[in-house]
Amino acid sequence: MQKDQNMSVSPTPTARIRHRRRSNEVPSEFGKSNGSHLLVNDHNKYKSMWIRAYSSMWMIGGFIAIIYLGHLYIWAMVVVIQIFMARELFNLLRRAHEDKHLPGFRLLNWHFFFTAMLFVYGRILSQQLVNTMSTDKFFYKLVSGLLKYQMVICYFLYIAGFMWFILTLKKKMYKYQFGQYAWTHMILIVVFTQSSFIVGNIFEGIFWFLLPASLIVINDIAAYFFGFFFGKTPLIKLSPKKTWEGFIGGSVATVISAFVLANILGHFPWLTCPRKDLSTGWLRCDPDPLFKPEHYPLLEWVPQWFPWKEISVLPVQWHALCLGLFASIIAPFGGFFASGFKRAFKIKDFGDSIPGHGGITDRMDCQMVMAVFAYIYHQSFVVPQSYSVEMILNQILRNLTFEEQHALYMKLGQIFQERQLGLSSSSMSSYVM
Amino acid sequence: MQKDNTTSALPTPAARVRQRKRSNEVPPEASKANGNHLLADDRNKYRSMWIRAHSTVWMIGGFALIIYMGHLYIWAMVVVIQIFMARELFCLLRKTHEDSHLPGFRLLNWHFFFTAMLFVYGRILSQRLVNTVTPDKFLYKLVGNLIKYHMVTCYFLYIAGFMWFILTLKKKMYKYQFGQYAWTHMILIVVFTQSAFTVANIFEGIFWFLLPASLIVINDIAAYIFGFFFGRTPLIKLSPKKTWEGLLFVSYLVAMQAHHSKPLYNTNLFMQLANIMGRFQWLTCPRKDLSTGWLHCDPGPLFKPENFDLSGWVPRWFPWKEVSILPVQWHALCVGLFASIIAPFGGFFASGFKRAFKIKDFGDSIPGHGGITDRMDCQMVMAVFAYTYHQSFVMAQSCSVEMILEQILMNLTFEEQQDLYVKLGQMFRERQFRQS
Numbered sequence: 082m083q084k085d086q087n088m089s090v091s092p093t094p095t096a097r098i099r100h101r102r103r104s105n106e107v108p109s110e111f112g113k114s115n116g117s118h119l120l121v122n123d124h125n126k127y128k129s130m131w132i133r134a135y136s137s138m139w140m141i142g143g144f145i146a147i148i149y150l151g152h153l154y155i156w157a158m159v160v161v162i163q164i165f166m167a168r169e170l171f172n173l174l175r176r177a178h179e180d181k182h183l184p185g186f187r188l189l190n191w192h193f194f195f196t197a198m199l200f201v202y203g204r205i206l207s208q209q210l211v212n213t214m215s216t217d218k219f220f221y222k223l224v225s226g227l228l229k230y231q232m233v234i235c236y237f238l239y240i241a242g243f244m245w246f247i248l249t250l251k252k253k254m255y256k257y258q259f260g261q262y263a264w265t266h267m268i269l270i271v272v273f274t275q276s277s278f279i280v281g282n283i284f285e286g287i288f289w290f291l292l293p294a295s296l297i298v299i300n301d302i303a304a305y306f307f308g309f310f311f312g313k314t315p316l317i318k319l320s321p322k323k324t325w326e327g328f329i330g331g332s333v334a335t336v337i338s339a340f341v342l343a344n345i346l347g348h349f350p351w352l353t354c355p356r357k358d359l360s361t362g363w364l365r366c367d368p369d370p371l372f373k374p375e376h377y378p379l380l381e382w383v384p385q386w387f388p389w390k391e392i393s394v395l396p397v398q399w400h401a402l403c404l405g406l407f408a409s410i411i412a413p414f415g416g417f418f419a420s421g422f423k424r425a426f427k428i429k430d431f432g433d434s435i436p437g438h439g440g441i442t443d444r445m446d447c448q449m450v451m452a453v454f455a456y457i458y459h460q461s462f463v464v465p466q467s468y469s470v471e472m473i474l475n476q477i478l479r480n481l482t483f484e485e486q487h488a489l490y491m492k493l494g495q496i497f498q499e500r501q502l503g504l505s506s507s508s509m510s511s512y513v514m
Numbered sequence: 515m516q517k518d519n520t521t522s523a524l525p526t527p528a529a530r531v532r533q534r535k536r537s538n539e540v541p542p543e544a545s546k547a548n549g550n551h552l553l554a555d556d557r558n559k560y561r562s563m564w565i566r567a568h569s570t571v572w573m574i575g576g577f578a579l580i581i582y583m584g585h586l587y588i589w590a591m592v593v594v595i596q597i598f599m600a601r602e603l604f605c606l607l608r609k610t611h612e613d614s615h616l617p618g619f620r621l622l623n624w625h626f627f628f629t630a631m632l633f634v635y636g637r638i639l640s641q642r643l644v645n646t647v648t649p650d651k652f653l654y655k656l657v658g659n660l661i662k663y664h665m666v667t668c669y670f671l672y673i674a675g676f677m678w679f680i681l682t683l684k685k686k687m688y689k690y691q692f693g694q695y696a697w698t699h700m701i702l703i704v705v706f707t708q709s710a711f712t713v714a715n716i717f718e719g720i721f722w723f724l725l726p727a728s729l730i731v732i733n734d735i736a737a738y739i740f741g742f743f744f745g746r747t748p749l750i751k752l753s754p755k756k757t758w759e760g761l762l763f764v765s766y767l768v769a770m771q772a773h774h775s776k777p778l779y780n781t782n783l784f785m786q787l788a789n790i791m792g793r794f795q796w797l798t799c800p801r802k803d804l805s806t807g808w809l810h811c812d813p814g815p816l817f818k819p820e821n822f823d824l825s826g827w828v829p830r831w832f833p834w835k836e837v838s839i840l841p842v843q844w845h846a847l848c849v850g851l852f853a854s855i856i857a858p859f860g861g862f863f864a865s866g867f868k869r870a871f872k873i874k875d876f877g878d879s880i881p882g883h884g885g886i887t888d889r890m891d892c893q894m895v896m897a898v899f900a901y902t903y904h905q906s907f908v909m910a911q912s913c914s915v916e917m918i919l920e921q922i923l924m925n926l927t928f929e930e931q932q933d934l935y936v937k938l939g940q941m942f943r944e945r946q947f948r949q950s
Contacts, residue, residue, distance in 0.1 A: 233906045236899065240856060247862045250752060255870030266703075267696050319683060357944065411673060417680045425688030454669070461666045473922055474937060481915065489915050490938050493922070497935065 136436055141298075148287060152356045155283050155290065160198075163276045165441045167194055169432035170268045175261070182254065189249075190265050192242045197269045200235040201277040203228060205284070206359075207478075275449040278456035285459060288352040292343060292401060293455040296408035297447050299338050304331030304413075319420045323413075332409035339405025343398040347372045371397040371463065400463060407454050415450035419443070563742075569881055574731075581720060585801045588716050588723065593631075596709050598886045600627055602877035603701040608694070615687065622682075623698050625675045630702045633668040634710040639804070640664065642717060646803040708894040711901035718904060721797040725788060725846060726900040729853035730892050732787075736763060737858075752865045756858075788846030789839070792817045816842040816908065845908060852899055860895035864888070 147158050171190050207228045227234070250258055282289040308327030316323040346352050354366035374393035419442070423429065432440025477486055580591050604623050640661040683691055715722040737760035745757030791797050799811035819840055864887070868874065877885025922931060 230906055232902050236902045240859075240895075240899075243863070244856070244859050247752070247859055247866060250866045252751070255866055259867055259870045263696060263700050266700060270699075270703075318685070319680070411677070414677050414680050418676070421680065421683050421688055422692055425692045450673075454673075457665050457669045461663055473918065474934060476921075477918060477938070478941075481918070485915050486938070487942070489919060490935070490942065492915070492919055493931070493935050493938070496923070497932070 132436075133438065136438060140435075148291060148352075151351075151361050152283055152287065153359060153361050155287065156280055159276050159279055159283075162441060162445065163198075163272055164194075165432075165434060166445060167268060167272050169434070169440045169442050170272070171265070173426075173428065173431065182251065183249070183258070185249065186258070186261070189242060189246060190261075192245070193239070193265055193269055196235055196238040196242065197273045199231070199238070201273050202280070203231040203235070205277060205280055207231070271449065275445075275452040279452045282452070282456050282459060284356050285464075286353050286355050288346055288397075289455060289459050289463075291352060292339070292346060293404055293408065293451045294448060295342060296335055296339055296405055297412055297451050299342075300331050300335040300409050300412065301447070303334035303338075304328060307331055307334075317417060319417050319424070328409075328413070332406075335409040336402060336405040339401040339408070340398050343401030344395055347395045347397050371395065371400070400458070403462075404455065404458065407458075408451055411454070412447045412451045415447040419446040565881070566883065569883060573880075581724060581797075584796075584806050585716055585720065586804060586806050588720065589713055592709050592712055592716075595886060595890065596631075596705055597627075598877075598879060599890060600701060600705050602879070602885045602887050603705070604698070606871075606873065606876065615684065616682070616691070618682065619691070619694070622675060622679060623694075625678070626672070626698055626702055629668055629671040629675065630706045632671065633664075634706050635713070636661070636664045636668070638710060638714050638717070642801070642803050646805065704894065708890075708897040712897045715897070715901050715904060717801050718909075719798050719800050721791055721842075722900060722904050722908075724797060725791060726849055726853065726896045727893060728787060729846075729850050730857055730896050733853050733857065734892070737761060750862060752862045752869070761854075761858075785843040785846055785850075788843045792840040792842050816840065816845070845903075848907075849900060849903060852903075853896055856899075857892045857896045860892040864891040 147154050167190075171187070246258070246262060279290060282293075304323070304327040307330030308322070308324045311326040311330070312324035314325040315321055316325050316328055350366060350368065351364055353368060353372050354364040356364065372395055374395055376391050376393050378391045419431075423431070430439035431442035434440050435444065438444060477489065481489065580587050600623075604620070643657055643661070679691070679695060712723060715726075737756070740763040741757040741760035745759045747758040749756040749758050749761060795811065796809060798814075798817050799809040801809065817840055864876075868876070875884035876887035879885050880889065883889060922934065
């Protein structure tokens with residue numbers, strides 16, 4: 082019974098509090114409870130809450146330290162998390178028996194991992210690197226040459242892995258090998274999509290990384306506490322410990338805190354300025370119009386004694402509301418997916434890196450759904466850019482040398498001047514006539 | 515024995531000749547052969563060669579017709595091929611027993627297919643769509659908005675499918691459902707990567723689609739015919755019918771160039787093909803919008819013939835004193851090398867896959883050949899390479915200040931041009947600031 086309770090655990094992961102018992106921690110005499118899976122009825126919950134809270138505190142502390150250190154370090158943290166996630170997932174469906182007959186097969190996984198990393202980060206960093214390395218001529222040429230042919234290099238690395246895979250196909254192991262190949266691809270896609278979007282967001286401003294991640298955390302903690310104290314109605318068969326009360330309470334709390342948190346975070350230029358290169362120094366920039374406070378007078382809405390006569394709202398807080406809504410309603414499905422996956426393959430946890438919680442993937446599953454959404458939301462609604470302009474800008478940066486770019490710039494300037502002259506002269510002539 | 519012959523068949527697909535016997539066509543008495551899998555020893559090969567050649571001719575004919583009709587029709591053909599491939603592959607690992615308990619699960623596959631199609635073609639065609647509707651102000655705004663929110667739309671469609679999947683998870687069927695979900699994703703990635711790259715290439719100029727596809731076909735036919743008559747040594751355990759003789763012949767075709775680059779002595783089939791194709795504007799001009807009319811353009815420097823003087827190389831009696839070579843032929847050489855050496859691995863992959871899951875063919879749409887996926891597996895590897903090669907080596911060469919300026923003036927509105935100008939200026943100032 083207790084073991085059942087352990088298996089049917091809520092999988093919403095975040096790097097924070099999650100109450101889930103591990104089967105070797107709980108004494109078996111509690112197994113004679115009423116068979117209810119809800120957290121409200123768990124006797125041992127207070128004890129495990131402390132264990133969980135302790136490791137959560139450490140994780141949050143470490144996270145804040147890295148945010149303080151800056152963009153590059155956050156990126157490094159994402160890369161490290163990725164490597165651990167990939168390792169957990171690669172190991173998950175491996176069978177020791179077959180692996181003995183296939184030497185070097187594990188290496189193939191890491192080869193594809195390295196190729197994916199080169200591909201994803203090469204694209205993101207191409208612009209950043211170009212801006213950083215303008216000082217040293219030789220190094221600049223080398224790096225820009227690499228970036229120019231990045232697609233070809235990654236492609237040939239992939240083809241090499243593909244050919245290696247085919248040449249090592251062994252009779253009677255075909256099915257296992259193809260299964261592992263497909264599994265590797267799925268893992269890499271899942272891991273790298275979300276991390277590439279996260280890194281893309283980081284360089285637009287830490288705010289766009291910090292806010293979504295925090296919302297998931299807050300949603301998880303809030304849903305947990307509401308379920309802890311008020312939970313009665315189960316939410317979904319996949320996760321018996323989740324309840325409707327927790328879900329709704331968590332949603333409300335998340336949306337409200339999204340609004341408030343955006344206001345707080347929006348006042349720090351360290352968080353809101355985009356990073357255009359790979360330096361680690363202090364950031365100064367013109368705050369985006371999104372982060373300039375707008376004042377709304379409250380005269381008709383509040384009674385006479387209310388001290389504040391107007392509130393200042395950053396426009397970005399409305400965006401935060403949307404993000405909060407998504408985080409509370411749709412992001413938990415990432416957790417359900419992971420939960421269903423674990424049941425399908427009869428595994429309890431993705432790994433055991435984090436004491437009291439599980440593996441890294443257990444913490445990151447909701448974050449993944451959120452990261453993708455945050456990036457897409459940002460690209461579509463926050464940044465008023467046009468696809469064509471970006472495309473051509475990329476072409477210019479990638480294919481032309483500095484001198485050619487300057488020449489292009491001068492010519493464009495000339496054309497604009499001529500256009501204006503032409504317009505003014507034609508308007509003058511029409512005026513005269 | 516004969517059944518073994520048929521299952522361990524040549525999987526190098528091309529929409530052309532492939533001699534593989536289907537088990538229900540071959541009479542069992544031929545099975546008392548010496549157990550040798552090689553094609554050279556198959557008694558019935560001449561008969562099946564005719565069946566194959568017949569459907570091949572039809573396929574080539576249809577293909578040539580579509581090329582003549584133009585870019586939009588080629589695109590439509592690619593889409594149709596995709597749909598059939600996806601359908602074959604979706605059906606492949608489905609188990610009917612579980613499916614009866616999961617109504618609407620098949621629909622989920624097609625939902626993801628539709629989302630992928632919207633995503634992939636939306637990106638590729640967005641610019642061309644904008645160019646087509648430019649004269650009409652209202653449509654232009656509408657299309658512009660659609661393109662801007664294209665990513666969000668596709669994302670929400672995907673999330674809807676994702677949530678649908680989770681809400682329909684049934685107890686005791688989890689493993690099957692997750693397996694199907696992963697399988698669906700893999701199929702869609704494989705099918706759409708290659709078709710996205712193919713379509714992107716088409717609009718750069720039919721030449722960049724036609725040349726790689728033809729190279730695969732030629733490679734396959736040549737290796738087949740050579741193996742048919744002379745093949746003795748098996749190449750790889752996965753495909754017992756492929757032989758070293760076939761591979762070497764094809765490599766010979768490719769290699770015969772540097773030493774004999776005279777036009778008539780040019781036994782390099784690939785380069786000759788590129789030479790012929792490069793002279794048609796219909797094939798070499800990029801299509802900037804979605805119209806179907808005739809195309810005129812300035813052929814890029816790649817397609818202008820260069821004349822090489824041959825006086826030092828040839829004896830006195832030789833009538834031609836110089837050779838005209840299109841620079842694009844050197845590119846064709848690289849592409850041809852890839853097609854002969856690496857593209858067949860796509861075939862080996864499909865072959866191994868079929869053995870792993872004990873299936874004989876991916877489908878049976880094409881009589882005498884198999885399914886559409888059987889034809890397309892090498893094409894897929896080639897299409898991705900052709901696009902990557904084109905983006906990295908061909909386009910980069912043809913990018914100059916004038917070209918980009920022309921693009922800017924043609925494709926962007928006045929506001930966007932100003933925007934670009936401002937952004938460029940900002941970048942330059944930042945760069946100068948950092949350098950000082």
